[in-house]
Amino acid sequence: MAQQMNVGLLGFGTVGTGVLEIIEQHQDKLAHQIGAPVKVKKVLVSSLDKDRGPAAAHTELTTNADDILLDDDIDVVVEVMGGMEQARDYMKKALEQGKHVVTANKDVMAVYGSELLKTANEQKCDLFYEASVAGGIPILRTIVEGLASDRITKMMGIVNGTTNYILTQMTKEGRLYEDVLKEAQALGYAEADPTADVEGLDAARKISILGTLGFSMNLDLDDVSVSGISSVTSQDLQYSKQLGYTMKLIGIAVRDGDKVEVSVQPTLVPHEHPLASVDDEFNAVYVYGEAVGETMFYGPGAGKLPTATAVVSDLVEVLKNKRLGVTGNSAIIPQFEKQLKTDEEIRSKYFLRIHAKDKRGTFAALTRIFDEHNVSLEKILQVPLNEGRLAEIIVVTHEVTKKDYEEVLERLQDEDVVVEIKSSYRTEGDMS
Ligand SMILES: NC(=O)C1=CN([C@@H]2O[C@H](COP(=O)(O)OP(=O)(O)OC[C@H]3O[C@@H](n4cnc5c(N)ncnc54)[C@H](OP(=O)(O)O)[C@@H]3O)[C@@H](O)[C@H]2O)C=CC1
Numbered sequence: 001m002a003q004q005m006n007v008g009l010l011g012f013g014t015v016g017t018g019v020l021e022i023i024e025q026h027q028d029k030l031a032h033q034i035g036a037p038v039k040v041k042k043v044l045v046s047s048l049d050k051d052r053g054p055a056a057a058h059t060e061l062t063t064n065a066d067d068i069l070l071d072d073d074i075d076v077v078v079e080v081m082g083g084m085e086q087a088r089d090y091m092k093k094a095l096e097q098g099k100h101v102v103t104a105n106k107d108v109m110a111v112y113g114s115e116l117l118k119t120a121n122e123q124k125c126d127l128f129y130e131a132s133v134a135g136g137i138p139i140l141r142t143i144v145e146g147l148a149s150d151r152i153t154k155m156m157g158i159v160n161g162t163t164n165y166i167l168t169q170m171t172k173e174g175r176l177y178e179d180v181l182k183e184a185q186a187l188g189y190a191e192a193d194p195t196a197d198v199e200g201l202d203a204a205r206k207i208s209i210l211g212t213l214g215f216s217m218n219l220d221l222d223d224v225s226v227s228g229i230s231s232v233t234s235q236d237l238q239y240s241k242q243l244g245y246t247m248k249l250i251g252i253a254v255r256d257g258d259k260v261e262v263s264v265q266p267t268l269v270p271h272e273h274p275l276a277s278v279d280d281e282f283n284a285v286y287v288y289g290e291a292v293g294e295t296m297f298y299g300p301g302a303g304k305l306p307t308a309t310a311v312v313s314d315l316v317e318v319l320k321n322k323r324l325g326v327t328g329n330s331a332i333i334p335q336f337e338k339q340l341k342t343d344e345e346i347r348s349k350y351f352l353r354i355h356a357k358d359k360r361g362t363f364a365a366l367t368r369i370f371d372e373h374n375v376s377l378e379k380i381l382q383v384p385l386n387e388g389r390l391a392e393i394i395v396v397t398h399e400v401t402k403k404d405y406e407e408v409l410e411r412l413q414d415e416d417v418v419v420e421i422k423s424s425y426r427t428e429g430d431m432s
């Protein structure tokens, strides 16, 4: 057996404590796979005063990152502290010191990923980030290696555990948004600031990483159109259910020819769609490849041990590469120039809920507007409100262009019979 490999951990929170636990508990298996024992030599924390239980006794804690980044005995730096600029600076410094890096940080990888991967290749170092997308599901490896021979044309992912937990609990248990969010925070699923979860930014970061790898083009976070779940109401969930749909926050990346579209939004999927039954903090990524057809990868998307499993598996790969002398190849330069679809080219179905005056001519006025913009309707539901003075009208369109649909929304806003547009959601139909 070769000499011990040393790891420096940046962060000792939910994921960091899980990483230490797995390394300690699976020591024999890891040593067998890597061909050398592994030890977490030092851990960076922001405060030495916290009570960290017995786990902390097995390693050395520091508040000075250089104790890790400049320690010649540390082979791999595992970044699980979160945040943006500081985490990126530490990763860059680690790579410049010739250390390999494993991270769970999608915030950094979505924005600075290509820059850091370039540094890693130049330094002949590895940089792996499996835990950054869909926690414990080995999805990045699946796309890059498992489907390397195929041409991926569509990915749809429930890639945020917090929002999936909230939507599931609101839909199935009738619980309140605020209560479930607090619980997701207590369970360690949410980010330090959960705004990134509920407003869709966390999922946007993940789908931009998936799109970049799956379509082999550099997709930026700015290329992702994003909306979150903070304004989803229990009425929306109830009407969706009544019309045969389940609401999920879904990251969607589609390639048609050379053009792509990437977005994140609360999306209605038919009850029988495989993504509809992915509940609570679980994640799933549906991937369509031209040759393989439909595939779906399911598992826990957040939480201590599932996320730590992905981190430690990356660590195993790095250390194996190091032993074989083949590090420095973790980045594949994207093959294609990015070409984004226009709103005339993006096609989808939509769910629309409006309050309208309940009087003669209302429906005629509405259908005229839909018709003038080439929007045809697949489903219609009308419910009287306020003792018949108002009508709650819910429609699901056939597949239409985003441009036509947005023009309809603008026209409806100015229409006399429309009192208020209550909500509007992208709706998925067929699988591929
Ligand atoms: N939680 C999850 O389920 C998942 C998390 N991730 C990602 O993993 C990363 C870590 O998440 P998580 O473990 O939940 O985060 P936590 O907030 O639980 O832990 C963060 C840790 O990093 C330390 N830390 C933070 N900032 C600094 C700093 N500036 N200097 C020194 N130490 C610092 C904290 O120190 P102290 O203990 O002293 O406060 C803490 O130990 C994030 O990038 C997150 O997005 C990815 C997938 C799933």
Ligand SMILES: N[C@@H](CC=O)C(=O)O
Pocket: 132, 134, 135, 159, 160, 161, 162, 163, 189, 190, 191, 197, 202, 301, 302, 303
């Ligand atoms: N906050 C994230 C954690 C994993 O990336 C989530 O809820 O999915």
Ligand code: NA
Pocket: 130, 131, 132, 133, 134, 135, 136, 137, 138, 139, 140, 310
């Ligand atoms: Na993963």
